[in-house]
Amino acid sequence: MAERAPDRLVRMLGMIAYLERHGGVPVEELAEQFQVSRRQVVDDIDTLWLTGTPGYWPHDLIDFDAAALEQGVVRVTQSRGMTRPLRLGTREAIALVAALRAMRESLVAGLDPDRLAVLQSVLDKLTAATGEAATIVDVRLAADGEPVVNAAVGAALQAGRRLKIDYVTASDVSGEREVDPLRLVTGERRTYLVAWCWRAGAERLFRMDRVLSAEVLDVPVAEHPRSDHADTFHPDQDAELVTLELESRARWVAETVPVEAVRNRPDGSFEVDLRVVDRTWLRHLLLQIARDVRAVRPSSIAVDVARVARSALNAYGVTGPRATAD
Amino acid sequence: MAEPIPPAERLLNLVIALVNTGSRMSKEQIRSTVAGYGDAASDDAFERMFERDKDALRDLGIPILTVTGRGHGDDIGYRIDQDAYAMPQVDLTAAELGVLSLAAQFWQDRTLRTDATRALTKLRAVGSGPEAEDLVAGxxxxxxxxxxxxxxxxxxxxxxxxxxxxxxxxxxxxxxTRVLEPWRLLVREGGWYVVGLDRDREAARSFRLSRIEGPVRGVGPTAAFVVPVGIDPAAVLDSRRTETSAIAALAVRPERASALRSRATSRPEGSTQLPPGLVDRDLIHVPYTSITAFVDEVVGYADAVVVLEPDELRDRIVARLQAASALDTTPGRTDSEGVNRHG
Incomplete structure (x- = not known):
C-alpha cells in the first residue's frame, strides 16, 4: 500500500530536524532511526532536494552535501529554516501517554527497577511536552498471574532463558513443562505468555492466571521457526461450528469471545456462531450463561451440558430443576 | 507539461513557503508560485487542493494562520508561525525511544494506531540515535x-x-438515541467505555463503545460543559461492579482445580467440615473479591468443585446449574432444524 502523503511529510521534516542536530549521518543510521528502508531514505532526500521557497532557484532549495552523500553520509547544508521538530498533536499525545501509563501500571511485575525508571522518565518528558490532555483516555490492563510468576517470566524474557512452568490446561489438567518464552501479551482481559513448548514441539499460548509456578532455568532459549500465528486466540476454520441463541443479557458473549457472526433479533435477543476447538471450554461457557440460553445447535451439546449440570447438582445434594430466583 | 508533483512534495513546498514568507502569501501567490499548485486544472480544482492541504497540515499539528491585510476586508493571506508548531525542548535516549516504539504498538485500534505511529515519527527526530529494543524485549x-x-x-x-x-x-x-456530555474514555475488562453525563437522565452513565450503533455525532458548541469537580469518571464505571471480599470453602475432587488450589489460603478458625457425602474430597479455602466473577469461574468446574460456604455463593452456583440442567428439556430450546443444519 502506498504511504500516505502526510505521513511521508512528517518523516521528511523529522529527518531535517534530526540531521540539523546530528551533523553528518550515514544513510544506514537514518534508515534505522526512522525505521524505513535505505531506499526510502534516498527517495526522501531526493524529494527534499527539490523543495524550497518559491522561485526554486538553487539558492532557494533545501540542499545537501553531495560529496558526503557519495560516501553514504547525509549532511544538510541548507535547511530553509525547517529545523524545528514538530509538536505532538492532541490525539497523538493522548495515544502515546495513555499507552505509557497503562504499561507502567500493568507491566510493573515484569519489569526490573532499571526498566521502570526508563518508562517513568519517558512518561515525564512526554507529559511535560504535551500537557494534561492525555488524561482523556484511561486504560487498565489485566493484572492476572501471581507476582512471583510474573517476575520470573519477565526476567526470563529479558535474559533469553528457558522456563520451567507448572501449568493447568483449560481441561483442568496440570503438569510441568519447559518452555522458551517469546512474548508476554497483556490485554485488557487476560495476560498470555507466548512460548515455544518443548513438550508439544510447537508454539503455544499460556494463560498467565493458570501458570502455577515458574522457574528461570540456566539454559538459553533456542532458535525456533517463527510462527505467523497472532498473539490472540483464533480458532481455525476446521473447528466445529456452534450456534447459540441468547437473551440480550448475555450480549457480553458476542463482545468477548471470538465469534464468526452475530444476528440481532427485534426483541433484543441474538444468535452467535462460534468455532469451537475445545468442548470443555464451550461447556464452561454454557454453564456460565445457562439462564440466558434459548437454544444450542447442534443439540447434542445442550444434552451434554445438562447431563454435567445434573451430576453437579447431585454432588450438592440437590436434584432436578426447580423454580429459581436469581 | 512536466510530470505532476507528488502530494508530499507539494505539502512540503507549501510549508516551506509559508514559514519563510515575509508577512503572508495570498491564495493567488500560492497558486502561481508554490511548486505543485500549478498542476491544478481549474479554479475549483485549486480550491479543493488547497483546502485539503490546509486540513491535512492542521491534522499534523502545523496550523496555517489566516491573516487579514490592513484596510481591505477581502485581502486575506496565509502564513505558518513556527512557534505554533514547534515541539518544546525534548531529548530522548535510545532506550526511551525503544519504550515509545512499544507504546506505539499498544493500540489495536486503527485511529489510535495511526496517531501513535505519527507521534513516534515526530519523536524520532529528537532521539539521540536509533532505538534500543532490548529494554522491552518480549x-x-x-x-x-x-x-x-x-x-x-x-x-x-x-x-x-x-x-x-x-x-x-x-x-x-x-x-x-442518547445525548451525552462525554468526560472520559476508559478501557476495562470487556473493552472500551465512555463515561459522561446522560442529558436525558440527568445523571452520570457509562456506555460500552461496542454497543454504539451507527455514527457518533457532535451536537452543539464546543467548550459546552466542564467535567464536574469531585466526580471520578472511573468510579462511575467501576461502581457497577460490586466488590466484596470473602473466603469460600470448597470441596474439591482430588487432582482437580489446581488453579483454585494455588490461590487457597490457610483454613480460618472454626470453619466448616466436609459433609458426609463429600468426604473423599479436599477442603480448601479461596478468597475472592467479585462474587460474579467467582461464580463464573467456579461453575465451570461443574461437579469437581462444590461450594460449602458462603450460602450466597452456593445458592448462585446451584441456580446456574439448575438452569443448565434444563437445557435439554425445555421445549423450543433445541430444535431438529438446527441439528440438521449444523449437526
Whole structure:
C-alpha cells in the first residue's frame, strides 16, 4: 500500500530536524532511526532536494552535501529554516501517554527497577511536552498471574532463558513443562505468555492466571521457526461450528469471545456462531450463561451440558430443576 | 507539461513557503508560485487542493494562520508561525525511544494506531540515535480495537462537546438515541467505555463503545460543559461492579482445580467440615473479591468443585446449574432444524 502523503511529510521534516542536530549521518543510521528502508531514505532526500521557497532557484532549495552523500553520509547544508521538530498533536499525545501509563501500571511485575525508571522518565518528558490532555483516555490492563510468576517470566524474557512452568490446561489438567518464552501479551482481559513448548514441539499460548509456578532455568532459549500465528486466540476454520441463541443479557458473549457472526433479533435477543476447538471450554461457557440460553445447535451439546449440570447438582445434594430466583 | 508533483512534495513546498514568507502569501501567490499548485486544472480544482492541504497540515499539528491585510476586508493571506508548531525542548535516549516504539504498538485500534505511529515519527527526530529494543524485549501490551466510534468521541471529550448516538441497552436489547456530555474514555475488562453525563437522565452513565450503533455525532458548541469537580469518571464505571471480599470453602475432587488450589489460603478458625457425602474430597479455602466473577469461574468446574460456604455463593452456583440442567428439556430450546443444519 502506498504511504500516505502526510505521513511521508512528517518523516521528511523529522529527518531535517534530526540531521540539523546530528551533523553528518550515514544513510544506514537514518534508515534505522526512522525505521524505513535505505531506499526510502534516498527517495526522501531526493524529494527534499527539490523543495524550497518559491522561485526554486538553487539558492532557494533545501540542499545537501553531495560529496558526503557519495560516501553514504547525509549532511544538510541548507535547511530553509525547517529545523524545528514538530509538536505532538492532541490525539497523538493522548495515544502515546495513555499507552505509557497503562504499561507502567500493568507491566510493573515484569519489569526490573532499571526498566521502570526508563518508562517513568519517558512518561515525564512526554507529559511535560504535551500537557494534561492525555488524561482523556484511561486504560487498565489485566493484572492476572501471581507476582512471583510474573517476575520470573519477565526476567526470563529479558535474559533469553528457558522456563520451567507448572501449568493447568483449560481441561483442568496440570503438569510441568519447559518452555522458551517469546512474548508476554497483556490485554485488557487476560495476560498470555507466548512460548515455544518443548513438550508439544510447537508454539503455544499460556494463560498467565493458570501458570502455577515458574522457574528461570540456566539454559538459553533456542532458535525456533517463527510462527505467523497472532498473539490472540483464533480458532481455525476446521473447528466445529456452534450456534447459540441468547437473551440480550448475555450480549457480553458476542463482545468477548471470538465469534464468526452475530444476528440481532427485534426483541433484543441474538444468535452467535462460534468455532469451537475445545468442548470443555464451550461447556464452561454454557454453564456460565445457562439462564440466558434459548437454544444450542447442534443439540447434542445442550444434552451434554445438562447431563454435567445434573451430576453437579447431585454432588450438592440437590436434584432436578426447580423454580429459581436469581 | 512536466510530470505532476507528488502530494508530499507539494505539502512540503507549501510549508516551506509559508514559514519563510515575509508577512503572508495570498491564495493567488500560492497558486502561481508554490511548486505543485500549478498542476491544478481549474479554479475549483485549486480550491479543493488547497483546502485539503490546509486540513491535512492542521491534522499534523502545523496550523496555517489566516491573516487579514490592513484596510481591505477581502485581502486575506496565509502564513505558518513556527512557534505554533514547534515541539518544546525534548531529548530522548535510545532506550526511551525503544519504550515509545512499544507504546506505539499498544493500540489495536486503527485511529489510535495511526496517531501513535505519527507521534513516534515526530519523536524520532529528537532521539539521540536509533532505538534500543532490548529494554522491552518480549513485552507486548495490547488494547482491543474500539471501532469507528472512538475517533469522534476522543475529539468530543477533548473539545468538551456533547455527542449523540444510538445505543443498544444490554438489559433489554432496545436501541435508543442518547445525548451525552462525554468526560472520559476508559478501557476495562470487556473493552472500551465512555463515561459522561446522560442529558436525558440527568445523571452520570457509562456506555460500552461496542454497543454504539451507527455514527457518533457532535451536537452543539464546543467548550459546552466542564467535567464536574469531585466526580471520578472511573468510579462511575467501576461502581457497577460490586466488590466484596470473602473466603469460600470448597470441596474439591482430588487432582482437580489446581488453579483454585494455588490461590487457597490457610483454613480460618472454626470453619466448616466436609459433609458426609463429600468426604473423599479436599477442603480448601479461596478468597475472592467479585462474587460474579467467582461464580463464573467456579461453575465451570461443574461437579469437581462444590461450594460449602458462603450460602450466597452456593445458592448462585446451584441456580446456574439448575438452569443448565434444563437445557435439554425445555421445549423450543433445541430444535431438529438446527441439528440438521449444523449437526
Amino acid at each position: 513485552l507486548a501490551p495490547r488494547v482491543p480495537a474500539a471501532g469507528a466510534a472512538l475517533g469522534p468521541l476522543l475529539d468530543a471529550v477533548h473539545a468538551h462537546q456533547a455527542v449523540t448516538f444510538s445505543y443498544r441497552a444490554a438489559s433489554t436489547g432496545e436501541v435508543r
